[in-house]
Amino acid sequence: MRQKVTRQVELKRRRARLLRLHYELKRNGTKVRVRKPRNGHWQLKIRGGGWSETVLCAGAEDTYVYVTAHGRLLGTTGEVRHIARLLAWMVERHQR
Numbered sequence: 795m796r797q798k799v800t801r802q803v804e805l806k807r808r809r810a811r812l813l814r815l816h817y818e819l820k821r822n823g824t825k826v827r828v829r830k831p832r833n834g835h836w837q838l839k840i841r842g843g844g845w846s847e848t849v850l851c852a853g854a855e856d857t858y859v860y861v862t863a864h865g866r867l868l869g870t871t872g873e874v875r876h877i878a879r880l881l882a883w884m885v886e887r888h889q890r
Contacts, residue, residue, distance in 0.1 A: 808851040
């Protein structure tokens with residue numbers, strides 16, 4: 795029972811951090827959406843110019859980072875504005 799509660803708390807924290815990044819990307823005018831697939835891991839999908847990038851929040855015990863679906867480490871959750879600009883640049887330039 796304790797393990798299930800901890801998992802729920804971790805998922806809520808990751809979701810909150812992804813929503814913060816979602817807000818920053820929307821503020822910059824980027825096409826973005828947040829979704830929860832069946833496995834329960836929240837994802838952020840950024841689109842632009844026929845290109846897309848998927849971002850996840852990874853980590854545990856109050857240490858979280860943003861990671862692409864391809865495994866590229868983008869940075870810590872404390873650098874939200876920098877990561878939002880980096881993602882917008884990646885989608886604009888079609889870079890992974």
